[in-house]
Every structure is written in structure tokens, then in C-alpha cells.
Amino acid sequence: MILMQNVNKKFEKDPILNNVSLNVNKGSIYGLLGSNGAGKTTLLKTMAGIIKQKSGTVEIEQKPVFENYSIKERLIFIPDVLFFFSQYTTRQMANFYKNMYPNWNNDRFTQMQLLLDLDPDKKIHRFSKGMQRQVAFWLALCAMPDYLILDEPFDGLDPVIRKKIKSWVIQDVADREMTVVVSSHNLSEVEDICDAVGIIHRGELLLEKELDDLKSDIHKVQLAFKQEVSEDIYQGLDVLHKEKRGSVHVCIIRDDYYEIEKQMEPYDPVVFDILPLTLEEIFIYEMEGAGYAIENILL
Ligand SMILES: Nc1ncnc2c1ncn2[C@@H]1O[C@H](COP(=O)(O)OP(=O)(O)OP(=O)(O)O)[C@@H](O)[C@H]1O
Numbered sequence: 187m188i189l190m191q192n193v194n195k196k197f198e199k200d201p202i203l204n205n206v207s208l209n210v211n212k213g214s215i216y217g218l219l220g221s222n223g224a225g226k227t228t229l230l231k232t233m234a235g236i237i238k239q240k241s242g243t244v245e246i247e248q249k250p251v252f253e254n255y256s257i258k259e260r261l262i263f264i265p266d267v268l269f270f271f272s273q274y275t276t277r278q279m280a281n282f283y284k285n286m287y288p289n290w291n292n293d294r295f296t297q298m299q300l301l302l303d304l305d306p307d308k309k310i311h312r313f314s315k316g317m318q319r320q321v322a323f324w325l326a327l328c329a330m331p332d333y334l335i336l337d338e339p340f341d342g343l344d345p346v347i348r349k350k351i352k353s354w355v356i357q358d359v360a361d362r363e364m365t366v367v368v369s370s371h372n373l374s375e376v377e378d379i380c381d382a383v384g385i386i387h388r389g390e391l392l393l394e395k396e397l398d399d400l401k402s403d404i405h406k407v408q409l410a411f412k413q414e415v416s417e418d419i420y421q422g423l424d425v426l427h428k429e430k431r432g433s434v435h436v437c438i439i440r441d442d443y444y445e446i447e448k449q450m451e452p453y454d455p456v457v458f459d460i461l462p463l464t465l466e467e468i469f470i471y472e473m474e475g476a477g478y479a480i481e482n483i484l485l
Pocket residue numbers: 197198202220221222223224225226227228229266
């Protein structure tokens with residue numbers, strides 16, 4: 187489990203992280219979302235123990251991460267700007283990783299070579315940007331980390347490789363409870379793999395939610411009635427947003443499906459549809475409820 191509590195970080199005098207607290211459960215995939223400059227990279231580097239917070243605590247398995255060698259040999263951070271030793275081939279990097287990470291798996295290195303179709307003896311800097319990213323995942327996953335922290339990991343990967351790598355990550359989460367944190371600007375990019383999502387804006391964590399809770403609990407409802415109806419129809423329901431499109435009422439309600447049905451039935455609607463929301467829609471309304479326009483933060 188990764189736990190950050192009241193973390194503050196400044197660069198010179200500029201506050202970059204403001205009182206950030208977050209919680210990543212073991213064996214889960216946590217999506218960290220935010221616009222350019224929101225503080226995602228700074229937060230991930232702090233979480234990975236690469237930089238030190240000014241105040242607050244950053245712990246993995248209840249131990250501080252910074253300068254903690256026993257945690258770091260089980261944790262891999264793939265940065266948004268990749269780093270490899272110049273002139274090194276993937277095989278040479280693999281030898282370096284073998285010494286750094288005690289759980290290194292050589293058989294896996296050979297198996298993945300076939301699946302990725304990359305030459306391990308070619309100098310990495312001669313690969314394309316997307317291929318270098320594949321090398322980063324290849325090495326990271328062969329190190330068998332318990333914690334994988336990924337900063338904008340899928341940028342530059344083609345859709346086929348992206349799918350393949352996502353499935354390997356998910357497999358490791360399922361098979362051996364690897365814990366993953368992944369940052370992105372794009373909700374739809376991480377929606378299919380995450381169990382929980384946090385949104386950071388100007389160094390503050392605005393929202394942190396488990397996706398299952400969100401999805402089962404929020405609905406788009408379309409209603410039309412023979413006669414005019416008053417606002418009473420919504421009484422007792424948690425309505426996040428409502429608008430009228432012609433004669434159709436469209437509203438977003440955070441409530442149980444059956445509760446909504448029970449409430450509306452006495453008004454005998456001629457149109458009554460309860461629809462699920464996409465994750466992007468859910469966040470738009472959640473953030474609207476918190477007083478933020480998500481368009482300025484993510485879209
Ligand atoms: N080494 C540094 N020195 C000074 N300021 C920095 C440094 N690194 C980051 N910052 C500042 O911290 C803020 C947050 O940057 P950060 O890279 O964490 O954001 P981000 O959410 O990852 O952005 P992006 O999506 O653009 O990569 C920015 O205002 C940036 O200018």
C-alpha cells in the first residue's frame with residue numbers, strides 16, 4: 187500500500203504540491219489525472235522516493251520511501267522522458283537491472299523479446315521513440331516490481347503495442363498483486379485499466395475515487411411527461427445536474443437505480459430511460475459538484 191499524507195513540495199519558493207494526501211491499495215491500478223503543470227510528475231517522483239517532500243509523509247508498506255533501498259529494489263518508475271545509459275543495448279541495460287533488482291526474471295526477458303520483436307543487441311538510442319518506450323516496459327516488467335509507477339506511459343506507443351503492454355500490466359496485477367500508479371492527461375486513456383482515480387489541479391488533489399463505486403451509483407436519466415411537472419419529482423434524490431431539451435428532462439442523479447425508478451413511477455413518465463455514464467461524464471459532473479469546470483482541468 188502507498189500512503190501519502192499532507193505532502194507539500196516546493197521548487198525554490200514555488201509551491202508545487204499542496205497538502206496532498208492519497209492512498210493506493212495493494213494490487214490496484216491508480217490513475218493520476220491532471221492538466222499540464224498540475225504536479226503529476228512531481229507527485230510521482232515524490233512517491234517513488236526520487237525527490238523529497240518538504241513536509242508530510244510518503245510511505246510504502248508503512249515505511250518512508252525516500253532513501254529506502256529495500257523498497258526501491260521492488261519499485262520501478264518509468265518517467266515521461268526516458269533515460270538509458272548512452273551507447274547501451276537493451277541486453278546491457280538488462281544486465282544492469284539484474285544487479286539492481288533481485289527479482290529480475292531472465293526467462294521473461296527472453297519471452298518478451300519474441301513478443302515485442304525488438305533486437306536486444308541494438309543500441310537503444312537507435313530505436314524510435316515508441317520502441318524506446320517498449321524497451322522501458324520490457325526492462326521494468328522483467329524486474330518483477332511490486333510497485334510500478336508510470337508517468338504518461340503510453341505516449342508514443344501504437345494501439346497494438348499499447349494494448350499488449352496494458353494487458354501485461356493487468357496480468358501482473360492479477361497474478362502477483364503488483365501495485366500500479368499511472369499518470370495521464372486523458373481519462374479515456376486510463377479508464378479501462380484503473381480501479382481508482384485521483385485528479386490533481388494546481389498541486390492539489392481535488393478528488394480521489396474508486397471507479398466501481400462511482401459507476402454503480404450515478405446515472406443519466408431522461409424523462410418526459412404528458413403534463414408539466416414541478417421540481418417535486420426530484421425530491422429526495424441527489425441531482426448533480428439537470429437541464430431541459432425540448433420536452434425531455436435530462437438529469438444526472440447520484441442514487442441507486444431502483445430508488446430513481448421508484449421515485450419517478452408515480453408521475454407516469456412517457457419517456458423514462460436510465461442510462462450509464464462514461465467515466466468522463468461522471469468526472470465532469472463530480473467536478474462540477476465540487477465547483478470546478480473539468481474542461482479547464484482535463485479535457
Ligand atoms: N525541477 C524543477 N524546478 C522548478 N520547477 C519545477 C521543476 N519541476 C517541475 N517544476 C514546476 O512544477 C510544476 C508542476 O510540474 P510537473 O512536471 O509536476 O507537472 P505535470 O502535471 O507532470 O505536467 P505535464 O503534464 O506537463 O508533464 C510546474 O509549474 C513546473 O514548472
